[in-house]
Amino acid sequence: MFCPECGTENPDNARFCGNCRHPLASPAGGGHAGSPVVELGAEPQGTVPNGLKYGILIATLFIPFIGLVMGILYLVQGESEAKKDAGKLWLYASIAIMVFYLIISGDL
Structure with missing residues (x-):
């Protein structure tokens, strides 16, 4: 499961992100487990604007x-x-x- 806040990959049963401590949606909660959230207009990580x-x-x-x-x-x-x-x-x-x-x- 990817954190919707920072995009870090976490175990599927994690309740909070291991990187930024953001609460994660439970798989049964209707979230899209395994797919990162990408903000519109945001630069991909590792690139130079x-x-x-x-x-x-x-x-x-x-x-x-x-x-x-x-x-x-x-x-x-x-x-x-x-x-x-x-x-x-x-x-x-x-x-x-x-x-x-x-x-x-x-x-x-």
Whole structure:
């Protein structure tokens, strides 16, 4: 049975979620046992919201250090492939922008 609050899988006979302690519907209570509840407009777990992904990318254009730090954090601490991919995007973009800034400044 999946928790309707956090989506954690619990044993079928559980009365409360083992993760968030939310009360679970009993199988005889008419709940849909075994199916997670998905809120409309909610991002799936393990993904990076598009607003964050593109916001960091735009901030990296002006301050490459932001992309460098966020890229390293998401590569090292990313629990999912989507988070690691976002980290790679930010890291590579920040390096490319730093090289571009060095070229146009005449220091490289």
